[in-house]
Amino acid sequence: MRVTDLPLELPGYTHVYSGKVRDLYAPLDAEGRPDEERLLLVASNRLSAYDWMMSPEIPDKGAVLTRLSLWWFDQLADLVPNHVVSTDVPDAVAGRGVLVRRLDMLKVEAIARAYLTGGGLEEYREKGSVSGVVLPEGLVDGSRLPEPVFTPTTKAPVGEHDLPMAPDEVEAELGVEVAAEVSRLTRAILARGNEIAAERGILIADTKVEFGLSPDGTGGLVLADEVLTPDSSRFWPAEQWEPGHPQPSYDKQFVRDWLTSSEYGWDRKAGGPPPELPGHVVEQTRAKYVEAYERLTGETF
Ligand code: Q0Z
Numbered sequence: 001m002r003v004t005d006l007p008l009e010l011p012g013y014t015h016v017y018s019g020k021v022r023d024l025y026a027p028l029d030a031e032g033r034p035d036e037e038r039l040l041l042v043a044s045n046r047l048s049a050y051d052w053m054m055s056p057e058i059p060d061k062g063a064v065l066t067r068l069s070l071w072w073f074d075q076l077a078d079l080v081p082n083h084v085v086s087t088d089v090p091d092a093v094a095g096r097g098v099l100v101r102r103l104d105m106l107k108v109e110a111i112a113r114a115y116l117t118g119g120g121l122e123e124y125r126e127k128g129s130v131s132g133v134v135l136p137e138g139l140v141d142g143s144r145l146p147e148p149v150f151t152p153t154t155k156a157p158v159g160e161h162d163l164p165m166a167p168d169e170v171e172a173e174l175g176v177e178v179a180a181e182v183s184r185l186t187r188a189i190l191a192r193g194n195e196i197a198a199e200r201g202i203l204i205a206d207t208k209v210e211f212g213l214s215p216d217g218t219g220g221l222v223l224a225d226e227v228l229t230p231d232s233s234r235f236w237p238a239e240q241w242e243p244g245h246p247q248p249s250y251d252k253q254f255v256r257d258w259l260t261s262s263e264y265g266w267d268r269k270a271g272g273p274p275p276e277l278p279g280h281v282v283e284q285t286r287a288k289y290v291e292a293y294e295r296l297t298g299e300t301f
């Protein structure tokens with residue numbers, strides 16, 4: 001986050017934390033102390049590409065992704081309970097803020113992969129397996145896996161990269177029982193997501209979800225944070241899916257193409273910051289987020 005982006009001053013809330021593209025606030029109680037049971041999760045309009053924050057922001061991105069997450073929570077409600085309490089939030093964050101139950105978050109990034117690419121592809125090329133799961137021979141970039149594979153990572157601080165966790169490391173962190181449940185649920189969420197999305201022209205290559213537990217120690221795992229959005233998942237356009245090379249990104253392809261095109265000719269390997277996005281790229285990118293929302297949910301944004 002750039003130092004020029006100050007958190008919002010929301011009356012009745014205090015800023016807790018900001019990630020790259022989202023912000024967390026805590027409601028204040030009558031005595032002005034932070035509520036220990038609730039958080040306000042706010043999705044910003046910020047966009048990152050090639051590990052850089054883009055400027056300007058993408059209008060409506062935070063609201064589109066928030067509505068998409070809320071819709072997915074409903075689609076997944078028979079698999080796992082979620083942290084959502086209310087969408088009654090301050091006007092300044094209307095549509096992109098959600099009041100949630102404050103949970104004890106697990107210190108594991110729960111990732112599942114349904115298609116092979118990125119770090120999973122690298123591991124497969126080296127070892128023929130991904131996170132300890134032996135895969136068939138002959139898979140290439142973009143291949144569909146026989147079934148979703150759980151590929152957890154550590155939660156690294158902002159700016160650092162997450163590292164793969166071996167199954168025994170996850171068990172040491174969570175206990176054998178919770179580790180098995182996190183794996184099962186993460187794979188089930190991605191499988192359900194792809195059942196729904198594939199009919200609507202979108203493939204979800206992989207996804208990252210976060211789970212928490214009630215601080216009172218009762219009850220099982222609760223699905224938190226955002227779920228099955230283009231920020232937490234790789235969305236691919238189904239009609240362009242062609243294993244054997246990197247797949248185009250559903251949401252970020254206009255940005256990537258423009259940044260590396262001759263029109264601007266940004267050399268990302270040279271290390272300098274990216275240019276301001278032109279209006280047409282911002283508008284095309286906004287349209288892709290809206291299109292994903294409308295295709296998946298069947299609702300107008
Ligand atoms: C989520 C994150 C950020 C948004 C903490 N229900 C919950 N209970 C406790 N903690 C969290 C949640 Cl969702 C929690 N994050 C990730 C960071 C903005 C989400 F800056 N961190």
